[in-house]
Amino acid sequence: MVGEIPEITGFIRTCPPFDKAEEEALTKLVRHLSVSYHKSGDTIDLAGGDPDFYLIRSGSVEIRASDNQLVDRLSAGDGFGHACELASGNRHHLATVLEDCLLYVIPPAVIGDLRQTDANVDSFFKREKLAHCGDREVDTDRDYQLGQRVGDIVTRAAVCAAQDMSVAAAARLMTRERVSSVVVVDSERLVGVVTDRDLRTRVLAANLPPATQLHRVMTPEPQFVTSASRLHDAQLTMMSANIHHLPVIEIDAGVQRPVGMLTTNDLLLAQNSQPLFLIKSINRCRDAAAVARVAEKLPALIQKLIKADARVEDIGRIITSVTDAMTTQLLRLAEQQLGQAPVPYAWLAFGSQGRQDQMLGADQDNALLIDDSAGPGDDDYFTELARFVCDGLHRCGIRYCPGDIMATTPRWRQSLSQWQQYFARWIDEPSAKALMHACIFFDLRHIFGAKDLTQRLTEFVHTRARKNSIFLAGMTENALGHRPPLGFFKTFVLERDGNHEPVLDLKHRGTIPIVDIARIYALSAGIDAVNTMDRLRGLEDHNELSAGDIHNLLDAHEFIARIRIENQGEQLAQGREVTNSLNPKMLSPLVRHQLKEAFAVVQSCQQGMKMGFGGGAL
Amino acid sequence: MAVLYSLRHRALATLRRYRARGTPFEALYDAPPPPLRAAFDDLRFVVLDAEMSGLNPTRHSLLSLGWVVIERGRIVGDSGRHFLIHADTRVGESTKIHGLRDSAIAGAASVARVLALLAAQAQGAVLVFHHAALDIAFIQRAAVQTVRCPLLAVYLDTMEIEKRRLRRQGKSASLRLKLCRDRYGLPATAQHNALSDAYATAELFLAQVAYLGDRGRLRLRDLYPVGVS
The missing domain is CATH 1.20.120.330 (Nucleotidyltransferases  domain 2)
Structure with missing residues (x-):
């Protein structure tokens, strides 16, 4: 005859800070505790004077502060509510259940008493206060990505198979469509999922004939998400069920109609799309100052990528693609300000930006390639354009080129025929200076404007340079x-x-x-x-x-x-x-x-x- | 007809109350059972599980009984009770034969004592079981044998709630406690004794209630009470 429920005591004993608490304190805790169950989507108001302390036994919740900022996502073993004050003075304000939750509810007075008698518990709550402050930035970042709708990242339509299709036909379908899973439907209604692994374990390993119908080997009544759900919900579903394929459905007149398949890979990609967001926000900038503000976020992103052990080649490409986006957006803004260019032109990048292996701290290497039809009066326009863009890039942290290899230098703001002459001279008469230029200008890439101009220049250069042994x-x-x-x-x-x-x-x-x-x-x-x-x-x-x-x-x-x-x-x-x-x-x-x-x-x-x-x- | 039924019902109730006089069930028989319109949040639930030596109430006996209490929609942390019961239900003889020594060593209580404690808990409360029919049959047999009248209580069956939920969804699936819990994402339990299973049932019950609709407006009748016995 005991008052304690072993399941509860057993779990609390594994959760910091209670794992180190005295037996007596633990008994008291359990005596005053109660257990509640909350469905996904339920909210728990923590704003009231002295909320209870909640320990998550299973499920997950999302915590927001009073300014509606996401503070944390918590799962089994984590606590929230009473005494979980944020460094900013903001308190836990609202908990939203992401995944059905079993919560141990502990009255504030009990936690208060425990903090008085147990220094370990007390310091834990103090530390908690600090920890949440540091997490904040990171979390809002993650929130941004995982807050996307499933429908936004699932691009391809669901590959569906009727439930009486043979496994052999399904395997052929999957091979043809290059997918690792199919959605099994009964006249448009989702009834199951068959994955590569199912074909291996439930068909091949089980020695079933190729004519076996899909409904015999599928996972019936699979977990699913709707295209309107958030990515983090999808992620939680996949994690908790330990599955890698999640059908995406839309409910249409009560029928669960599959519209796509979400895989763990999609989630991974969505989470690694920070550079894409950076580029997207660059593309939304209304002036050069705004571009510079977005550019400030690049170093932090690169640091994160370095920490995440991303390949340097990829990091180089990412930095370059952000620089490209800044250049392009600055050019668009310049065109808005200065009006349409009088003749076609192309903006070229050289050096590391050209090679797409830019690192942090790289300087500018760019030039303007202008159509041969330009008249003498047109240079004013391009001077302004070049100044706008180069100044803008400098403000974005891509410094002016110490060797003046920039579109603002008149020498590097020339017509196609003039550029062809430059290259011809470097190739045919390779002086030391010419070779230095060649090293820079041969790594040439089109960034913006009339692509055919760039193409004509590169074709010229390549035919000229190839097999020119003196030059090489x-x-x-x-x-x-x-x-x-x-x-x-x-x-x-x-x-x-x-x-x-x-x-x-x-x-x-x-x-x-x-x-x-x-x-x-x-x-x-x-x-x-x-x-x-x-x-x-x-x-x-x-x-x-x-x-x-x-x-x-x-x-x-x-x-x-x-x-x-x-x-x-x-x-x-x-x-x-x-x-x-x-x-x-x-x-x-x-x-x-x-x-x-x-x-x-x-x-x-x-x-x-x-x-x-x-x-x-x- | 209704009047006759009502009269008969009242007469029987009075008779039962009379029979329960002087037994541990007296208070239980005097207190009216919670009405069907009672709101979920106002109700007190005693979630029970029994372990038996077999499946036949006439041949086998109760081995242990465990329960936890739900109040205001939450499992009460220190309400867990776990009793080992003398293997022999004829309590009077068993004490004569075995004396107190055996039971003291085993930490077991007499079934009469356990039922008396249960009756105190059950007063004004609703009993909850997973697969009520079997547990109820054993408990009532033990009650009639030892107290000479059955335990009077309204009770629910989480299995029944689950069966109806699945039927509404047009599904059929296993109704075993563990598999029911899995469907609500409840964590796996390690131990299996009457208290652990009662607690596991209580968690399941809370999960089921969460899915039955707005908890604030939920009434006893929405929970498919199996009946008064």
């Missing part, structure tokens, strides 16, 4: 100027940075040599890709570079870039200036060793390039 030899020689920082005995060759600290320059000594190698081979092979990784992958179909070298270079590029960007992430986190310099002492011995190996790869490829294209002494 010159480029090679120029490229050999950037040597990997390895001494004779495989020691790092260090440079002095601004503070006379010995550092490795990861950009000029690491990334750029690989970029150069890729560019020269790509020019020679006539590959028109601009991104370094794309160029290297494109070379796999040519005989210019061995497959082994290509893979080594790809790995070395990713590895060096990874160290570079992690270093930048750290600099950013510490509030220091973002540079490409790294003190090798900061690296672990293993990473130091790997970095040396990566540099050695670059060194040997440079030698191979010298053999292939000639050039200066190595």
